[in-house]
Amino acid sequence: MxxxxxxxxxxxxxxxxxxxxxxxxxxxxxxxxxxxxxxxxxxxxxxxxxxxxxxxxxxxxxxxxxxxxxxxxxxxxxxxxxxxxxxxxxxxxxxxxxxxxxxxxxxxxxxxxxxxxxxxxxxxxxxxxxxxxxxxxxxxxxxxxxxxxxxxxxxxxxxxxxxxxxxxxxxxxKPFGHDLASANELERRVSSVFHSQSVFRIDHYLGKETVQNLLALRFANELFEPIWNRNYVDHVQITMAEDIGIGGRAGYYDGVGAARDVIQNHLLQLLALTAMEEPTSFDADQLRAEKRKALAAARPPKDIAAHTARGQYLGGWAGGKQVLGYLEEEGISPQSQTETYAAIRVDIDNRRWAGVPFYLRSAKRMPRRVTEIALNLRRAPHLPFSQTDTEALGSNALVLRIQPDEGITLRFGAKVPATLMEIRDVTMDFAYGTSFAESSPEAYERLILDVLLGDPPLFPQHEEVELSWKILDPILDFWADLDTQPEGYASGTWGPASGITMLARDGFVWRRP
Missing domain, CATH: 3.40.50.720 (NAD(P)-binding Rossmann-like Domain)
Known part of the structure; x- marks a missing residue:
């Protein structure tokens, strides 16, 4: 107590x-x-x-x-x-x-x-x-x-x-429906029984401490908000990687897949919090209004074939042990076209983010478990150094780790000691576990308490669910029309070749968390 x-x-x-x-x-x-x-x-x-x-x-x-x-x-x-x-x-x-x-x-x-x-x-x-x-x-x-x-x-x-x-x-x-039509039907049935203010859609990622700290980072610090726009941000990567397979969840997962299971809810909510404008207050209505504006401005890529990727994990070695491929898992049909890797590009058509691609990916059987938001900044317009001085220098990046080891990392260039002028990337790291004596409550603690209190800021309303499906549905329809197996990728790797290619087309590479 x-x-x-x-x-x-x-x-x-x-x-x-x-x-x-x-x-x-x-x-x-x-x-x-x-x-x-x-x-x-x-x-x-x-x-x-x-x-x-x-x-x-x-x-x-x-x-x-x-x-x-x-x-x-x-x-x-x-x-x-x-x-x-x-x-x-x-x-x-x-x-x-x-x-x-x-x-x-x-x-x-x-x-x-x-x-x-x-x-x-x-x-x-x-x-x-x-x-x-x-x-x-x-x-x-x-x-x-x-x-x-x-x-x-x-x-x-x-x-x-x-x-x-x-x-x-x-x-x-979650999931809140299987597509836009089913989500609207679910909303119709639920709202016929419960008032909208009495419906709490759980997205446990929104209860995580670092997700809420994203708002504090942006709006409590003059250091970051001035650069949080297209003038300084080159592109944004939002990743949720799991090192496990589907376990015993074949009955749930098959036919749902990575895009519906994670991108439609968790990752698009993270995108909305990253991209939204400053709310006038953190009142639930104000917070939701700004998230809705961000989602309403977001759209799927113009070239879905070029800027999306899907895959299925194959059998092999992961985490030091031999694992089954997705099609070999108990309860999965050998002809299943359900993706265990999904990556998409999302563009936001507003003044703040015009021309800045947001890349979202989610996958199972990755090398490690990690969820993060990475803002990759534009390179300096002029470097008064020789090319060899900066050949190991990347772009600045601000990375928010949602899980595990919640915290924030800032990557920037610094001179290597005992050299004339050699510059390499270094990082400054903030970790919740070492910076605060208090331990962070679990996401479900916060969310269950908020349900009992009737406190709604962390719960998406149907309008946000609907806007998220409008972004994802065209991509899912395109994949369904292909009528082919997703591209295989080895367990314990960072996904299929198409996932690498979709960023390479824009001149980028995925971060290695």
Missing amino acids: SNAKHFVNPLRDPQDRRLPRIAGPCALVLFGVTGDLARKKLMPAIYDLANRGLLPPGFGLIGFARRDWENQDFAKIVHDSVKERARTPFREEVWKQLLEGIRFVPGTFDSDESFQTLKQTLDDLDQSQGTGGNHAFYLSIPPKAFDQVISQLKKHGLAKRDQRGAWSRVVIE
Whole structure:
């Protein structure tokens, strides 16, 4: 409890910044509690919030799944997940308090009886825990099940404000549709049940500390904002690389692919935050308005064939062990055309960014796990040195590392000691882990707390989802019309040759993170 004051959302109103915002009495219903996300991220995050004193004594946690469990069985699952993966130390007194509000509802999404039991369980928690009718429903389930669950919540009166003024909110995990048409249909169905202000679309990247620090870097420092435009920036690279394959996620991943799974949401959101104009405040509406403007000005490349690339990882050696290729993974068809590597160029048609290409790439089975935003600056217009003095000199770059080892790196040229005048690239590095005594909360801690508080700045609204699909759909349609396998690339490498070529056409190369 004593450290709670250090974990404050920098996007909130300055008057609230000195003190933590603690959620009021409420209950959180987790659909999909048997999945990896719930066990590895959501349950530990809930405990960490409780351990930091940010959840009220009157808090309830309900698991809903097709399991023949009692309350104590689910509590054991939560306990084991917390002990294994929680960020903060396990404290018995915190766990006992959390345990008082843990319940489990067995059932299926099509069962009216199960949802009646859920309603009764929430009513009981309102009485025993004092949750006051405030209920959040977290849909950690396949997208195809969204409609059924939302319809059941409406049917059983769980999706509306009651006479006490209590709230009901729904949390949806990506992907937000399969394309623009399906995203609009999902929005139609969700908005017919929940008010737009009660719909929280989770993009966990927006909860990461470094993503929010991007806004602080730009708008709190006179050093950077004057050069954050086409006059100084040559091109921008946004990369999310994973060193793993699809694991056991064939059922989800095949037919989705890297572009839909990551570029449509995570990377285009990072692009919007990088490219947007300064908001008048960090109020949710103002922040979203500027992101929407940036996405509305963004467009796919004019020559999609030349400025996009897709690939599939092949079997081989990665991370010191032999791994299967994508088409050899269990549950994947040998004819699958799903890409595990996707790279695209995006251009932004406005005064700030005209002529500056943004390159976005996401892939699995890369040499290492890394997510970063790299602003590569233009070279100096004149270098008063001989060519040999600067032959090892690249362009200046400002790099924001989102994960792992969150921080910021600035690359610039400096003279090599004991030489007449030889210049090489050097870096200045800022790392959160060494610069602050406070540890950074996990993204899901921040986002779950914001859901319970009804604090919306970090959650994209449907308009942003729609604009992102408008950028990506033409590329996906072009790839679908090719009706060919994506280009193979060896596991443990930085992708297919076409990914290198698409930048080479513009005279650039990918950074090696």
